[in-house]
Amino acid sequence: MKIPRKKKLFLAKSLIPFLIFVFLLSCGSALGLFLYYVKDTPPFDPQKLKPSETSIVYDSKGNVIAELHGGQNRIPVPLDEIPGHLKEAFIAIEDKNFYKHKGINFKSLIGAVWTDIVTGGYRRGASTITQQLVKNAFLTHEKTLKRKAQEAWLAIQVERHFTKDQILEFYLNHIYFGHSAYGVEAASQTFFGKSVKDLTLAESAMLAGITKGPSIYSPYINFEKAKERQAIVLNEMVDMGFITKEEAEKAKKEEIKLVGLENAKADYKAPYFTDFIITQLAEDLQKELGLTESEAYEKIYNGGLRIYTTVDLEIQEVAEKALADPKNYPYTKKDKNGIPQPQAAVVVIDPHTGHIKALVGGREHYKKLGLNRASQSYRQPGSAFKPIVVYTAAIDMGYTAASVIDDSPVSYGNWSPQNYTRDFKGLTTIRKAIADSVNVVAVKVLEKIGVDRGIEYAQKLGIKSLVLEGRKNDRQLSIALGGLTKGVSPLELASAYGTLANQGIHVEPVAILKVVDKNGRTLLENTPTKWTAVSPQVAFIMTDMMRSVITEGTAKRLADFPFPVAGKTGTTSDNKDVWFVGYTPYLVAAVWMGHDEPTPMKGVAGGYQPALIWKQIMTVAHKNLPKVGFSKPSGIVGPIAVCEDSGKIPTELCNNDPRGSRIRYEYFIKGTEPSEFCDVHVQKPIDITSGLLATPYCPPEQVKQKVFLNRPPYKTSPDGKIPLDAKYMPPTEYCNLHTQESSSGSNFEEGILQPVDSGTQNNSSNKSSENQVNGGSNNTGNQVPSKNLNQSEDNENRARDFR
Secondary structure, eight states: OOOOHHHHHHHHHHHHHHHHHHHHHHHHHHHHHHHHHHTTOOOOOGGGGSOOBOEEEEOTTSOEEEEEOGGGGBOOOOGGGSOHHHHHHHHHHHOTTTTTSSSOOHHHHHHHHHHHHHHTSOOOOOOOHHHHHHHHHHOOOOOOHHHHHHHHHHHHHHHHHSOHHHHHHHHHTTOBOSTTOBHHHHHHHHHHSSOGGGOOHHHHHHHHHHTTOHHHHOTTTOHHHHHHHHHHHHHHHHHTTSSOHHHHHHHHHSOOOOOOOOOOOOSSSSHHHHHHHHHHHHHHHHHHHOOOHHHHHHHHHHBOOEEEEOOOHHHHHHHHHHHHOGGGSSOOEEOTTSOEESEEEEEEEOTTTOBEEEEEOSSSOOSTTOOOTTTTOOBOOGGGGHIIIIIHHHHHTTOOTTOEEEEOOOOBTTBOOOOTTSSOOEEEEHHHHHHTTOHHHHHHHHHHHOHHHHHHHHHHHTOOOOOOSSSSOSOSGGGGGTOOSSOBOHHHHHHHHHHHHTTTEEEOOBSEEEEEOTTSOEEEEOOOOEEEOSOHHHHHHHHHHHHHHHHTSTTGGGTTOSSOOEEEEEEOGGGSEEEEEEEOSSOEEEEEEEOSSOOOOSSOOTTTHHHHHHHHHHHHHTTTOOOOOBOOOTTEEEEEEEETTTSSBOBHHHHTOTTSOOEEEEEEETTOSOOSBOOSEEEEEEETTTOSBOOTTSOGGGEEEEEEEOOOOOOOOTTSOOOGGGGGSOOSSBOOSOOTTTTTTOOOOBTTBOOOOGGGOOHHHHHHHHHHHTTTOOGGGOBOOGGGSOOOHHHHHHHHTBO
8 A cells, every 4th residue: 555645754754853862862872871981081191101111020939030121122213203104104004084083083983883783792993093002001901892982082182182293103102013122213123224214115114014913914924924914005005195006016016125133132031931921921911801912012011010920940040051051962053044053942841730830942042032942833743742642542442551563564555654773673562662662553553543533632632733624634644653744842742741740631831820910900810721631540551651761762861860750752754853751740841952944963862862951950840859659540450460472461481482581560450451361472392403393203302392472474564674573483384304214213202293294284284283292282371480470679669659
C-alpha cells in the first residue's frame, strides 16, 4: 500500500525533533562521560615534557646492577638545525594535520572510536604528535577510553602552553629509534654517522619510517623492510605536496650508506643479562600494557622504573670471566667486523623456579642491545637434542635404559645415518647410545616411536622454535640428530633440560620478577608458567642415563665434579657447533661454542671446551652448597642385573662373553623390568683347529665350548662396514677337516654324537647337532651364579646418589 506524500512529510517533520533530541542527548552524555574521565587527569606539568627519570635494575639479592637513562644516547638539537625535509617526513607519516589541529584530530578520533566499537577492541590509533608526546610524559599506556579522553585533554593543554614548533622540537628530540638511540640527532649519528643537519631526503625518510617499529624497520635488522617503509614515507610526502614525485623517485634510488652500530660498551654490570631484560621488558610492556615498541623503550629508559631480576651476580661474573678467557677456545681469530671467533654463550637456570641465574651472550660485550647469542642465536644442537626429541618420549612409551637397539647400517630413502665414529657398534642399550652419542640408534628409536611423537615431547619439555609448517620443516627423522630448520637457543635448550632436572615439571624461564613505576605501583609481576611434561619416574630414568655421559661417555672430563651431574654433549657436522648441557640437583646450564657465521672448527668437541667452561661456572655456583643426590621417586625399582646385549635377565653365558662380563645394573620404572632370560648369548662347540662348528668326527680334545652372540641379521653399509659385534657371531659352517675316515679310533662316546655328512647339512640338522653337542640343554635357562651378580662398589655409590 502506497503511503500518501502528505503523510510522508508529516512523519518526517515529526522525526526531526526526535532526532535532534537524540543527538543532543548523545552529545550531552558524551560530554558528561568526557568530564567524568578527565576529572582525575594527572596535573599538567610542562616540565615533564623535558626531563627523563632513571630506571634501576636490581639483582636477586637487591643490589643495583644497572641504571638506565634515556640520556645515555640522546643529543638534543634545536628545531632550526633539523632539516625541513625531516620535519616534513614525520608530519607526513605521523600527523598530516599537525599545524592545523589544536592537539587532537577529531575526524581521526571519531573514526578510531567507531572502529573500536565495531571490532569490540582497541585496534586503530588516532594519536596526533601532541598526543604521543603527552602519553609518554603524563599517562599510562593502557588502551581505554578513559586514557584516551585524558590524553586528548592534556594534548589541548600542551597546545595552549607551547607553539607548534616547540611541540615538534620536543617530539623529534624524544622519539625512540632503536639501538639505544633517542631523538633525531642520536639516530642520525647511529645510522649514518653524520649530524642531523646533514641528512639527505632519502635518509630523512628512512629515519621517519623507523619509529613505527624499530625492531622491524631498523635498517640494521631488516634493510628491505626499512626501504619499503622509506618508500611509503616518500609517497606520503608527495601527497602532502612537500616534495615532487621526481624527488621521491630519486630518493628511493639513492644508495643508503650505513656506518654500522657504534661499539660503545655498556656502562652497567651483567651487560648481556641486562640487555636481555631490557628487550624482554619491552616485549612485556607491549603485551601487557598495550604500548608500542617505541613507547615501551621510552618507559624503560625514562620512566623511573624499579626492575627486580633473578640474576645471581656471582654466577654471572664467573660466567663472563670463563667466556672471556682465550684459554677456553681452540683458537682465536677475528672476523671482518673485528669480533673474535669462535664465540660462545652460556645460560644458567634454577630449574625448580625457572629463575635465570646467569646469561652471557658472547666472549665480550661490544655494544648495548647488540647480538645476544644466549637468547637470540638459534643454532643446530646436534646430539644434545637426542634426549629431548627421542629418548624422553621413548622411555615414556615403555622403552628402558636396558632396551637394546641394533647399531647397524640402515637407509631411509637416500639418507643413511652415520655415527660420529664412522663405525657401527652392533647391539647397544639406550644408556650406552646416550653415553657414547650413537646416531644410528637415536634415528632408529625415533623411527619406531614416530617423528610426531618425538616433536610432541620436545614441545612438552619447552622447545618452541620447531618449524612444523611449510615445504621445509622439522618433521624429519634427521631431527633425532638435532638437524633443525631454525635451530635452538642456549636459553631454550637449558630450559628443556631443566624440565628433566625438575622431575618432569617444566617451569618457563624468567628473568624479571617485578617492575614498579616511579609512583610505587606494580606494573608487572611474573609468576613462572608451569606444566607437567613427563612423570617423575620418566625424568628419573632420563637423569640416570645421562649420568653415564659423565661417568663413562663423551663428557668424562666432568667425572670429578663434586656433585652428581647428568647431561649431554652435542657436536654438529664439521664441528660447526659444539654444546654441553648438564644439570645437578641444584642448577642446569647450557654452553654453546661456534662461529657467528657457521664455520667448521678443529680441535673442538662438546665434551671438551663447552664441558670445561660448564665446570668452571658450576664450581663457583655450587660453592658452599651441601652435597645431595638426585631424588628417586616412588615407582622405581632396582638396581637390577641385566645383560647389555639383550636387555634381559642375564645367564651364566652373559658373564662369559669373549669381551668380558656383559652384566650391568639398571633402574626401571616399575612394571618395565625384564622378565625373560637372555637369549642373545649362546654356547657352541667349536673345533679349535678349523674354528668352525664341531662335528661328531672332531677329536674331543680339539672341541671347546665357546660363547657367541646370536645377534640379528645385518646389512653392509655402502662403504662396506658391518657391526663391530658381528665378529662375535657363531660360525655358520661345520668343520671339514675331520671326516669319518679320519675319526676312526676316536674317543667320542658312541651314542652321544651321530655322524653327519658335512656336505649335506641343513638348518634343522645343524640345530640338532648343536643340541646334541650341548647335551640337549637349553642355554637360555642357565642362571648366573650369585657371586657374579654382586653389585660392584661403583654401582653402590651410584645408587647412593639418589634419594
